[in-house]
Amino acid sequence: MTDIRYLAPQTLDEAVGAFAAAQGAARILAGGTDLLVQMRAGTVKPGLIVDIKKIAEMTEIAEAPDGGFRIGAAVPGATLAEHRGFGKAWPGVLEAINLIGSKQVQGRASPGGNLCNGSPAGDSVPAMIAANAMVTVQGPEGRRTMPVEAVPAGPGRTNLKPGEIVVSFTLPPRAPGSSDAYLRMIPRTEMDIAVVGLGVSLTLQGGVVTAARVGLGAVAPTVLLVEDAAKALVGSRLDDAALEAAAAACRAACNPINDKRGTIAYRTKVAGVLLKRTVAIAAARAGGN
């Protein structure tokens, strides 16, 4: 029987101080949709829980004058869905965050938690990578920023330094003709976990792709940025050859395992299928912009 301390600081400095002082015995609580489940299952036994939801910066959605967004790490998916501008600029990121768990879970689950949980199958992560989102983290040594794809280190692990907390995600302004999309393969229609997840962000000018990013999840120890897939798309009119080349790049990037959720062969093939389908959705959205 171990006691658990609970803190809900008002400031980030306080939170970082307590989190760092606990030297690894502490866990950050945002929505708790992973942490509480892990505690119940007995896989984590924190001595201290630092609830970050009372910190204003962590729960804010801020739209910059240039059209970029800064999203607090603890903003729940459901809150993001209610924001007037966010879903128009980043429909793919929004749909990814709101595929996490059930409706009830979406009322609590946050992109910060989804990223820090370190699951290769986290739904928001491929979409955030495709969006070229930057993460602001704060630790005992101050603030720094890093690309989303640099955060995961392996299943359940991140590259955050001891005492560091993810504060927010910064998404860049959108050029005209841009949009994004996220698709995942799950055996059910909802309440499931991605067997493969794929996010695409595109910019189209006169039918030609001028910028692209592809994030690919659940096919390797970490969510991947697939640069070769993006290269295959940029400069194309999304003709069959370009799409097949991008799909092949996704398949080549796969380094999956055989497990209860899917086989190596299945995941690899599906990565290519999802690339084509996700690009089609993102392109249709970009054309409509």
Add this chain to the structure above:
Amino acid sequence: MNVINDKLRVEDNKWIGTRTVRPDGADKVTGRATYAADNTMPGMIWGKVLRSPHAHARIRSIDTSKAEALPGVKAVVTAKDIVDFPLETSVMLGIQDMRWMCRNVMAREKALFHGHPVAAVAAINEEVAAAACALIAVDYEVLPHVIEIEDAIKPDAPILHDFAKFEGKPSNIAGTMTAKLGDVEVGFAEADIIVERTFRTRPIHQGYIEPQACTVSYSADGRATIWSSSQGQFMVRAMTSLLTGVPQSNIRAIPAEIGGGFGAKTIIYLEPVALLLSKKSGRPVKMVMTREEVMRATGPTSGSFSTVKIGAKKDGTFVAAKGDFYIQAGCLPGGPLRGPVGCSFAPYDIPNVLSVGYDVVSNRSKVAAYRAPGAPLGAYAAECVVDEIAEKLGMDRLELRLKNTAGPGTKAAYGATFGKVTFEETIEAIQNHEHYKAPLDRNPRPGVKRGRGVASGFWYNAGGESSAQVNITEDGNVVVTTGHPDVGGSRASIANVAAELLGVDHSRVSVLIGDTASIGYSNLTGGSRVTFASAMVVTQSAEKVIGQLKERAAKIWKIDPEAVNWDNGEATPAGPNAGQFPPLTLADLAAKATETGGPIGAGVQLNTTGADPGFATHVVDVEVDVDLGIVRVLRYTAAQDVGRALHPSYVEGQIQGGVVQGIGWALSEEYLYDKQGRLDNAGFLDYRMPVCSDVPMIEAVMLEIPNPKHPQGVRGVGEAPIVPPLAAISNAVYDALGKRFYALPMSPPKVLERLDEV
């Protein structure tokens, strides 16, 4: 009885056949219903089970001393405390052999699966109980394990039980069952076409929402009270009595509201353990399984490995059918052989049948009943072969079935000679249904293919022991008590029957479920028997009550009871000769009960008979995403003879529920084991039951062909609907893709793999 039957002409029914408000509804939607885990008592402590970390291991010794010494621990039990049923002598309770039940609730000589209970602790709280479990030292000799049927029946397989012999040798085939008719060799020799195929299915779990839970209080005078959720409080009492040595008369089992059972709660896991912990500690003991414990250690239903061979003439006449069904029993004997062996070919009139079931043990949790136990496994194989025969003969698949339907006088291989058979009607209902006639857009979009499949199914249904008591309250209302936990709407159905017979408003009838001390013996809620059987005993009880009411009125009026009528809830003189009296209502007679002879009420206890079998025919449309291998069910129509739908919403619910469970079985559910023999998906995330959005609204076509052997014409409905879906969906996937699948589930990786085969 005939008099009442005549009065209950369908067109005259006021309550039977209507969708009255369900008696359990308000409590369930407001969270007030008391399920097993909701019970608490003063002084109550918590029990926890220590489970085997090995799939197969001999237990050399168990040292509980450290656990017992932990502060807060009040009692520890092991197999030594459970009554032993020696291997040499079978002791049966219903269909359960107590030799296996005593070894299932607590491992005795060996731990037979990962998760097998080896000891249990009661302590002041769950945390202390869990800590104490970790302090129990079990010395295991780890043995090689075997999980899959095909591995378990190999000659060099690790043998689970020395006592099990097959063909004279130690074997994991613990028993067989045969149904035989005519001579299949002669039959196949006459056939113009023979199709023989082998099929595999995986074990799947019943997936009830409510985990097993109980509270047991053992008093200083040797009497015990059990609060638990089960499909039979009398089964709980009897099995707990046998496993603890406490006589049945000293055990009172109180049924909690049940959160789903689907057959699995026809056996017990916790109650005898909690009783013994309570006896040792002198405190009430509560035990609640986690979802993981439910998945790992309560019975799923069997996986199967079946070969079915059917021979037919060119005109489609079936001449012979043979089935070999290897059925997983789990770690102890007792797989549901009766389902595939008896049901697979029963819908058809086939002169030569040989059906053999093999009870295969392996290092998995012991299986428990699941809705039409075993029948879906056999029907899956048989109905897929029937589909293939239709295709090869170029015959319409429903016409082929119609040509071979069993009829009155047909002898089934399992032994029965049928009376009225309503299989044809279910086929014709599908043939005439708009769904079956509607054109199917086979390629609605690139990468998407659609197909349509049909299949039929049979289930025995059952009667058996039931008790009821109908009492008139002092204020002139009605309380009906039966002895059956209500898993499928029996209270709502019985309320309709009682209101109809007594002629009172439905709101004046309460239907309750008695505990083992307050109502006579009633067999399990299972076998699609409860509405059939309890409507019968309630009818007879109500008839007796009506007789009493007439006598009371006759006494008041000083006329002969024969001269009193009971209509619309009041007594009236039978005719002008009987005299002129104003009617006496139920309330009038209740108010005068004391002076006219005492309380008004009557009970009936019966071993009911006349539960004729159920037939069902289903049609389903599926859509396959050929790039991802995902199969979705687009439309599903299920036709079934329901006898009389006492409460139509519940009958539809039974049909829809059975079909949805069949969809999960066909497409997504399976038990997955790792190399160490541990269940790898012990939770609802990775054990994929369908969610609401995975299934369309299932259309239930209720054919009301009254069962002539029942006062209201009732026929069991709960199990037949899970029998056809496995084959219907499999046949639809073939229709879509042109490739047959011989294994379930047809999960996306399997479908894609098959599509990629050259």
